[in-house]
Structure formats: structure tokens, C-alpha cells
Amino acid sequence: MTEALIALLGVSKRFGGVQALAGVSLTLAAGEIHCLAGENGSGKSTLIKIIAGVESPDAGEITLAGERLSRLDPKGAIARGIQVIYQDFSLFPSLSVAENLALPSRIAGARGRGRRFGFSAGESYAIARAAIARLGIDLPLAAEVGTLATGERQLVAIARALVSAPRLLIMDEPTTALTGREIERLFAVVRELRAQGLSILFVSHKIREMFAISERITVLRNGLVVAEGEVAAFDEASLARAMIGEDLAEEPYRWPDAAPSVTPRLVLSGFSVPGEIEALDLAVFPGEIVGVAGLLGGGRTELALALFGFRPHYRGEVRLDGVRARLSSVAAAVAAGIAYVPEDRLTEGLFLAQSIDRNLLAASLARWRRWLLLDLARAEESAAVMRAEMAINTPDGARPVATLSGGNQQRVMIGRWLLRRARLLILNGPTVGVDIGSKAGLHRRIRALAEKGLAVLMISDDLPELVQNCNRVVMLHRGRLAGTFAAPALSEEGLAEQLRALV
Amino acid sequence: MKALFGRSESLVAIALLVAMVVIGAINPAFFGLSNLFSLARSNVIVGIMALGVLTVMISGGIDVSFPAFAVAAMYLTLRLMLAADWQGILGPFALASAMGLAFGLVNASLVHGLRMIPLIVTLGTGALVRGALLGLVGTSQINIDHMPPGLIHFGSAELFAVRDASGAHIGLSAMILIYLALAALVHLVLGKTLLGRGVYAYGDDREAARRLGFDQRRIVFFVYGLAGALAGFAGLLHASMIWLANPRDFVGLELDVIAAVVLGGASIFGGRGSVPGTMLGVFLLVMISNSLILMHIPTTWQRVVVGLIVIVATAATSFRDRRRAQGGA
Structure with a gap:
């Protein structure tokens, strides 16, 4: 191994009662792409913040290019060539691209070589031009960052990190907001930077990405390093086991065919939404988990929104348990027993600052009404039962829902609708942003609900997720049914092939 | 997007011109030299305060304590001058500014150190300072016959003066130079220094x-x-300009100043705002509220006008920011 660029030795950090890191050691060579793997809550973010100097460790030491440090501050870390690209990019939306690119290096510069207070536009343009030239891209330097698209913003964030000629670039889950093609471009940029001699610490919980990009992997779990080595020493199963600490059982969902006499939970006949869905016929039985696949904009999300009452001007017939329903508003859809868990639960579903219990009860308050008042004791009891049933990992229901992990937040969303006695559950991207351990748990939970008679529509981009959990997958394309795949014949390859055939 | 920035300022400028034409049409006396000079003079105090509030608002904070700080610094300095028979100009102004600075740093340490919400902090410190001033120092006005003559002389300085047809004296207060210099300074700091961009x-x-x-x-x-x-x-x-120091002065002024800053395009959520925009906002607000008499509207309606301006200006900026956000994603 070449000389270490940065070495952490026995770094520990405590937040209140939580031991976020317990004696973590990590070594990164110059010009290496190193993957820091771990589930949410494993301590990855804390470790990044310590390397970036945003948090200081309680114990341990950091050796940076031969210099021993007991702690860093953000300026000191930047001055020593460490740059972090955070998941949210940490850009300033009201400032121009040029200023966003130039500010950080000027802050770092304001410390060492003679403090200067002035800051001119011409200077920032010069710095910015040099930075984007190094990436080989073009960006509108005068534009305000708030007006750029997500992919462009990430390029700004990367270019900004390069301004100060860093030696170590830390990327915190950089692929979360990107499309497949943008991920490819990002990987190409990362390899190019490595070729220029940078070390890259790539933080992720997506197993396939780690194998695609990294040379070495360090796995964190509960604040401890549980595995470390060359990427060749791992395979997908062993990496997953290291991350979650147990084997993942992967058995597909089987649904015993319903007796012919059973009334379907949902029947759509000639269901159309102008410009979005055309003459769709579909039946979903109680106990079924029906996957909905297809390209973005092909009618998947549109179908979910129409069923949840967002498209009051649909045509055709909708029957729930044999009864004709008129889905003219969200309230009408909810009253008919339909529940929808959107993809972006953070902005579209949860009251983040409110407690877990309040979030659970938000849709079903009418159930606890006694005359003019709410029977809060009974409501809380039901919330506690639901917390146990959904196996939401929290000591009590009074904590803000924002303190939960992605998987547990998703359970709160589903639990909320179960309390409302939903009969048809529509999930859109149920495990987007959920790490693999809780993903498996969430899948088990959804299956258990279906086995008890809930009908589930699962919209997802994640083909393995569909294949493992659905007894049937329908593919939508340009608002029409483009194919149906039922359980024994259901395979990832078959779905992928059909998806490629679309376009 | 520099063009958009420019546009939100030019929007205020257009509103200003339209308002001038309307007021002038209702009462041609508006364009009289004496009215224009008095308008310019009325900009000075509100404008200087607005520069500070602008800076706080760009940082994402808010300050409602500054009228109390202003009155306390003014009254304490003058009482000290009277008690010590101190005749100076630079010294007293330095002292008043230092007192204001000290009060401001109390706000800052509460906001930064205790992570308190700026609105609550400044409501509290403002009430505290105002109350303590009246309770501990006194409630009596310092009238012209007691005011230090040096200050009065300084505050009455004029750039030039003319005599109108009836021979009355019309002068342009030199204090607007101080306002313009401070504005230029703040503009420079906000735009051209690392601290300002920070x-x-x-x-x-x-x-x-x-x-x-x-x-x-x-x-x-x-x-x-x-x-x-x-x-x-x-x-x-x-106090130097009106030859009078009233410890109950400036009550409710925070609303006017914040209104002017918002009118000038600053965002209450931080990150946006400029000195030229604020100066235009101050001018528009002062002009409208000072011209009610010219427009034959009772001055009791002044608060209604200010309230309307706050709401309309905030609606306009939030509309602008929403449009911008949609243009993005």
C-alpha cells in the first residue's frame, strides 16, 4: 500500500446517550477510491463530520499527511485539503454560481497568507472558470444557483470542492437524487479525479454502487468498523451481512389464487385520465401485492394519484369490494378505503416536527371522536398498538417523527393508513432512501399485511423489490397496460427486458 | 439572474416614480422645492436605521429593538453631555454609536450563544432598554433651550439654501450627506468584502x-x-436635527423601517436584499406617509398606509421568490 493520506486511530464520539462512534480506525491511501459503507445510523455521517472538522472527536487522533491532530475545525480541514460534498450539496441558492464556487477558497485563504477582506466579482469569476475547466464542463457562472436543476447543482458542488485543490474528496451519498445517466456521469468524473491523484471517500449504502466504483471498502455498523478490505474480498451477500449483521432471507411472495367467488378489492374498467391513462382494466384481490412498473411518466404515479382522488375528471368505472366508488377528491378516496404513501414522504406525507403518535393518528382522528371532543386516551392506546404492530423502532411515541430512520418513517406512514382502516394500500417507491436492513423488514411487514387481507399496489423502480414482493407485476407505458407478469414467470430479467423494449 | 435583481429594484423605482406623479397631480405643491428638501431630510433617520435592519434581515434575522436602542443612546448621551457640560460633536456621536453597538452585541450574544429566536430576543431587549431608560433615567424631555448648542448647530447645517418668492428660507439639510456616506459604506461592505458575502x-x-x-x-x-x-x-x-430629545420617541418606528426594507426587495427569510433597493424603499415609504397631507388625507390614516405597504411588499417578494423557485427545479 502506498503512503497513507489520512489515518484515523481509535476515534470515538458520543452524542448524549448515543455512542455514535466507538474507536473507529480508517486509513486512506493517496489516489484511492475508498467506500465507507453502512446503514443509516451506523456512524457514517458522524465520521465524515469529524474528518471535515465540523464535529470534534471525544477520543482518538487523526494523522493527515504525517501531521498528527487531536481535532480539526472546518477551516483547518479545508486548508489541509479535505473537501466534503454533502448530500444536500450545501450551496447558497441566492448567490451566483461564480460566488458559490469562489467563496470557500476565499474563506480558507482569509486565514493564512495575509488576511484580505475585499472580495471582487472579477476574482470570483476567474476562480470559478478555472474550477469548471478542471471538470471539463460548462456552467452559467452568472446564474443564481437556486435556478439550476439538481444535476447541475451537484456539478457546482463538485466544482466548488475542486477549487481549493483538495487531496481528499468526501462524497456523502452522492447518487441519492440522481438518475441512472447522471450516476454514470458522476462515476466518470470520480474516476477522472482519481486519475488526477485525488483520494475519494465515497459514502453509500447502495451495494451495487460500491462494487462499481470503489477499490477498498470499510463497513461501519453501530459505530464500529465491522469489516475492512479490498473490494475483491467482498461479494454482495458478505457486504450486506457486514452492514446489517444478519443474513437476508430472500424468498419471493406467494399468493394462493383466490377462490373464484372472492370479490376483487379493486376493479378498474375503462379507467382513463385525459393525457395520462387510457382505458385501463385492472383487478386487485385482497391479499395480493401487485407491482406497477414502467418508465417515469408512463402512468405509474398518475394512476396512484388518480386513485387517490387527485384527478376528479377521470372516466370509466372504479369498484371497491364490488361497490362503485366516485373518487372525486382525496377525502372521497380515503372514505372509500384507499391509502396512498407517496414517494417523497418527507415533503408530502409526514409532519416532521410532530410526534410519532400524532403522525400515526393524523388520518384517523374522526375515529376517536366522542361528541365534540377526541378520546385521546383511546387514540394513544391505538397508536401504541400500531407502533408495536408495525415494529417501529422507538422507545416511545412522543418523539418527533424526524428522529426516525427512513424505514421507520415509512412504517409510520403505512401505520397511519391502517389506523384509518384502509383496504387498498398504494405504495410509491416504498423503500427509496431506506437502507437494506430496514428495507427487508419493511418488505416483511408489507407481506404480513397482505396475508391478512390487505390489497397492495406497489409502484417501484427497484426491480428486485418488485420480483421479491409481488405476486403479479403490471407494466404501464404511455398510460396503457404494456404487459402483465404473474408469479412463477416473474423474473428480474423478464421485467428488465420488457422495460428496455419500451421507450 | 443579476438582471432579476436589477429588476426588483427597478420595480421599486418605477413605483416611486408613479407615486410621485400621482401625488404631484393631486397637489402640485409636491414638486415645490421646500417639499422636496423636507422629504430628503425625512429620509435620513429612517434610512440610516434601515441600513442596519437590512443587514440583519439578509443574515436571516430580524431586529425590532433598534428604536429602543436609538432612543436610549440618544437620551443617555445627551443627559451625560448636560451633566458634564460636555460640548462636542464627534465625541457624543461616537459615544451614542458605541452604546448602540453594545446593546446590539447583547442581542448578538443571545441569538448566537443561546440559539434564541431573533424576533423574541429583540422584542425582549427592546422592551427592557426602553423600560429601564424611562424608569431609571427619567421621562422628561430635553428641550431646545437645554440642548447642547454645538449639536443643534451641527444638525442645522445645510448644503445650500435659497429664498422663495415670499422670501422664506428653504435649505437642503447636509445630514443627507451622512446618510449617503453610510449607505455607500454598508453597500461596499455587503457587496465587496468576505464578511459581507458571508x-x-x-x-x-x-x-x-x-x-x-x-x-x-x-x-x-x-x-x-x-x-x-x-x-x-x-x-x-x-435629536440634533429636531433640537429636542424625547425619551418616548421612536415608538412604533420598527414597523416603518422593516416595511421600507421589505419594500426594497429584502427577503424576511434571509439571503436577499440590497442597499440601493432599501434606499428606494425608504424613500417610497417616507414619501407616501409624508404626502398624505398634500393629498388631503388625514394623517391619522398614516398607519393604515404603512400596514398596507408591508402587506403588499411582502406579497410581492414572496411571489417573486416562488416564481424563481419554480423556474429552478
């Missing part, structure tokens, strides 16, 4: 600014300190 960055995204290594404490202490110092300075200047 104020914008901090108001835009506090966490991101922290991660980049901006010194947050320096930014918070700078914005509230500046607002306090400018308020203290403006307080004493006000």
Missing part, C-alpha cells in the same frame, strides 16, 4: 455556511452590532 451566505443556508468554515459568530455579532451602532448614531442625529 452575511448573504449565512442567511441563505446557515448549515452550509458553517460547513464551509464561515465564522458564524463573527457574522451574527457583525449584523446585530451594526444595527445597534447605526441606531445609536441615528438617535443622536435625530
Whole structure:
């Protein structure tokens, strides 16, 4: 191994009662792409913040290019060539691209070589031009960052990190907001930077990405390093086991065919939404988990929104348990027993600052009404039962829902609708942003609900997720049914092939 | 998007011109030299205070304590001058500014150190300072016959004067030079220094600014300190200009000043705002509320006008920001 660029030795950090890191050691060579793997809550973010100097460790030491440090501050870390690209990019939306690119290096510069207070536009343009030239891209330097698209913003964030000629670039889950093609471009940029001699610490919980990009992997779990080595020493199963600490059982969902006499939970006949869905016929039985696949904009999300009452001007017939329903508003859809868990639960579903219990009860308050008042004791009891049933990992229901992990937040969303006695559950991207351990748990939970008679529509981009959990997958394309795949014949390859055939 | 920035300022400028034409049409006396000079003079105090409030608002904070700081710095300085028989100009202004600065730094340490919400902090410190001033120092006005003559002389300085047809004296107060100089200074600091750009960055995204290594404490202490110092300075200047020091002065002025800053295009959420925009906002607000008499509207309606301006200006800026956000994603 070449000389270490940065070495952490026995770094520990405590937040209140939580031991976020317990004696973590990590070594990164110059010009290496190193993957820091771990589930949410494993301590990855804390470790990044310590390397970036945003948090200081309680114990341990950091050796940076031969210099021993007991702690860093953000300026000191930047001055020593460490740059972090955070998941949210940490850009300033009201400032121009040029200023966003130039500010950080000027802050770092304001410390060492003679403090200067002035800051001119011409200077920032010069710095910015040099930075984007190094990436080989073009960006509108005068534009305000708030007006750029997500992919462009990430390029700004990367270019900004390069301004100060860093030696170590830390990327915190950089692929979360990107499309497949943008991920490819990002990987190409990362390899190019490595070729220029940078070390890259790539933080992720997506197993396939780690194998695609990294040379070495360090796995964190509960604040401890549980595995470390060359990427060749791992395979997908062993990496997953290291991350979650147990084997993942992967058995597909089987649904015993319903007796012919059973009334379907949902029947759509000639269901159309102008410009979005055309003459769709579909039946979903109680106990079924029906996957909905297809390209973005092909009618998947549109179908979910129409069923949840967002498209009051649909045509055709909708029957729930044999009864004709008129889905003219969200309230009408909810009253008919339909529940929808959107993809972006953070902005579209949860009251983040409110407690877990309040979030659970938000849709079903009418159930606890006694005359003019709410029977809060009974409501809380039901919330506690639901917390146990959904196996939401929290000591009590009074904590803000924002303190939960992605998987547990998703359970709160589903639990909320179960309390409302939903009969048809529509999930859109149920495990987007959920790490693999809780993903498996969430899948088990959804299956258990279906086995008890809930009908589930699962919209997802994640083909393995569909294949493992659905007894049937329908593919939508340009608002029409483009194919149906039922359980024994259901395979990832078959779905992928059909998806490629679309376009 | 520099063009958009320019446009939100030119929008205020257009509104200003339209208002001038309308007021002038209703009463041609508006364009009289004496009215215009008096308008310019009325900009000075509100304008200087607005510069501080602008800086605080760009950083994402708010300050409602500055009128109390202004009156306290003014009244304490004058009482001291009278008690010690101190005749000076630079010294007293430095003292008043320093007192304002000290009050502002108290705001800053509460906001930064205890992570308190700026609105609540400044409501509290403002009430505290005003109450303590009246309770501990006194409630009596200092009238012209007791005011230090040096200050009166200074506050009455004029750039030039003319005589109108009836021979009455019409002068342009030299105090507008002080206002313009301070505005230029704040403009320079906000636009051309690292500290100033840091104020914008901090108001835009506090966490991101922290991660980049901006010194947050320096930014918070700078914005509230500046607002306090400018308020203290403006307080004493006000007394020098009206030859009177009333410890109950400036009540409710925070609304006018914040209205003017918002009118000038600053965002209450931070990250946006400019000195030229604020100066236009101040001018528009002062002009409208001072011209009610000219328009034959009873001055009792002045608060209604200010309230309307706050709501319309805030609606316009939030509309602008929403449009911008949609243009993005």
C-alpha cells in the first residue's frame, strides 16, 4: 500500500446517550477510491463530520499527511485539503454560481497568507472558470444557483470542492437524487479525479454502487468498523451481512389464487385520465401485492394519484369490494378505503416536527371522536398498538417523527393508513432512501399485511423489490397496460427486458 | 439572474416614480422645492436605521429593538453631555454609536450563544432598554433651550439654501450627506468584502455556511452590532436635527423601517436584499406617509398606509421568490 493520506486511530464520539462512534480506525491511501459503507445510523455521517472538522472527536487522533491532530475545525480541514460534498450539496441558492464556487477558497485563504477582506466579482469569476475547466464542463457562472436543476447543482458542488485543490474528496451519498445517466456521469468524473491523484471517500449504502466504483471498502455498523478490505474480498451477500449483521432471507411472495367467488378489492374498467391513462382494466384481490412498473411518466404515479382522488375528471368505472366508488377528491378516496404513501414522504406525507403518535393518528382522528371532543386516551392506546404492530423502532411515541430512520418513517406512514382502516394500500417507491436492513423488514411487514387481507399496489423502480414482493407485476407505458407478469414467470430479467423494449 | 435583481429594484423605482406623479397631480405643491428638501431630510433617520435592519434581515434575522436602542443612546448621551457640560460633536456621536453597538452585541450574544429566536430576543431587549431608560433615567424631555448648542448647530447645517418668492428660507439639510456616506459604506461592505458575502451566505443556508468554515459568530455579532451602532448614531442625529430629545420617541418606528426594507426587495427569510433597493424603499415609504397631507388625507390614516405597504411588499417578494423557485427545479 502506498503512503497513507489520512489515518484515523481509535476515534470515538458520543452524542448524549448515543455512542455514535466507538474507536473507529480508517486509513486512506493517496489516489484511492475508498467506500465507507453502512446503514443509516451506523456512524457514517458522524465520521465524515469529524474528518471535515465540523464535529470534534471525544477520543482518538487523526494523522493527515504525517501531521498528527487531536481535532480539526472546518477551516483547518479545508486548508489541509479535505473537501466534503454533502448530500444536500450545501450551496447558497441566492448567490451566483461564480460566488458559490469562489467563496470557500476565499474563506480558507482569509486565514493564512495575509488576511484580505475585499472580495471582487472579477476574482470570483476567474476562480470559478478555472474550477469548471478542471471538470471539463460548462456552467452559467452568472446564474443564481437556486435556478439550476439538481444535476447541475451537484456539478457546482463538485466544482466548488475542486477549487481549493483538495487531496481528499468526501462524497456523502452522492447518487441519492440522481438518475441512472447522471450516476454514470458522476462515476466518470470520480474516476477522472482519481486519475488526477485525488483520494475519494465515497459514502453509500447502495451495494451495487460500491462494487462499481470503489477499490477498498470499510463497513461501519453501530459505530464500529465491522469489516475492512479490498473490494475483491467482498461479494454482495458478505457486504450486506457486514452492514446489517444478519443474513437476508430472500424468498419471493406467494399468493394462493383466490377462490373464484372472492370479490376483487379493486376493479378498474375503462379507467382513463385525459393525457395520462387510457382505458385501463385492472383487478386487485385482497391479499395480493401487485407491482406497477414502467418508465417515469408512463402512468405509474398518475394512476396512484388518480386513485387517490387527485384527478376528479377521470372516466370509466372504479369498484371497491364490488361497490362503485366516485373518487372525486382525496377525502372521497380515503372514505372509500384507499391509502396512498407517496414517494417523497418527507415533503408530502409526514409532519416532521410532530410526534410519532400524532403522525400515526393524523388520518384517523374522526375515529376517536366522542361528541365534540377526541378520546385521546383511546387514540394513544391505538397508536401504541400500531407502533408495536408495525415494529417501529422507538422507545416511545412522543418523539418527533424526524428522529426516525427512513424505514421507520415509512412504517409510520403505512401505520397511519391502517389506523384509518384502509383496504387498498398504494405504495410509491416504498423503500427509496431506506437502507437494506430496514428495507427487508419493511418488505416483511408489507407481506404480513397482505396475508391478512390487505390489497397492495406497489409502484417501484427497484426491480428486485418488485420480483421479491409481488405476486403479479403490471407494466404501464404511455398510460396503457404494456404487459402483465404473474408469479412463477416473474423474473428480474423478464421485467428488465420488457422495460428496455419500451421507450 | 443579476438582471432579476436589477429588476426588483427597478420595480421599486418605477413605483416611486408613479407615486410621485400621482401625488404631484393631486397637489402640485409636491414638486415645490421646500417639499422636496423636507422629504430628503425625512429620509435620513429612517434610512440610516434601515441600513442596519437590512443587514440583519439578509443574515436571516430580524431586529425590532433598534428604536429602543436609538432612543436610549440618544437620551443617555445627551443627559451625560448636560451633566458634564460636555460640548462636542464627534465625541457624543461616537459615544451614542458605541452604546448602540453594545446593546446590539447583547442581542448578538443571545441569538448566537443561546440559539434564541431573533424576533423574541429583540422584542425582549427592546422592551427592557426602553423600560429601564424611562424608569431609571427619567421621562422628561430635553428641550431646545437645554440642548447642547454645538449639536443643534451641527444638525442645522445645510448644503445650500435659497429664498422663495415670499422670501422664506428653504435649505437642503447636509445630514443627507451622512446618510449617503453610510449607505455607500454598508453597500461596499455587503457587496465587496468576505464578511459581507458571508452575511448573504449565512442567511441563505446557515448549515452550509458553517460547513464551509464561515465564522458564524463573527457574522451574527457583525449584523446585530451594526444595527445597534447605526441606531445609536441615528438617535443622536435625530435629536440634533429636531433640537429636542424625547425619551418616548421612536415608538412604533420598527414597523416603518422593516416595511421600507421589505419594500426594497429584502427577503424576511434571509439571503436577499440590497442597499440601493432599501434606499428606494425608504424613500417610497417616507414619501407616501409624508404626502398624505398634500393629498388631503388625514394623517391619522398614516398607519393604515404603512400596514398596507408591508402587506403588499411582502406579497410581492414572496411571489417573486416562488416564481424563481419554480423556474429552478
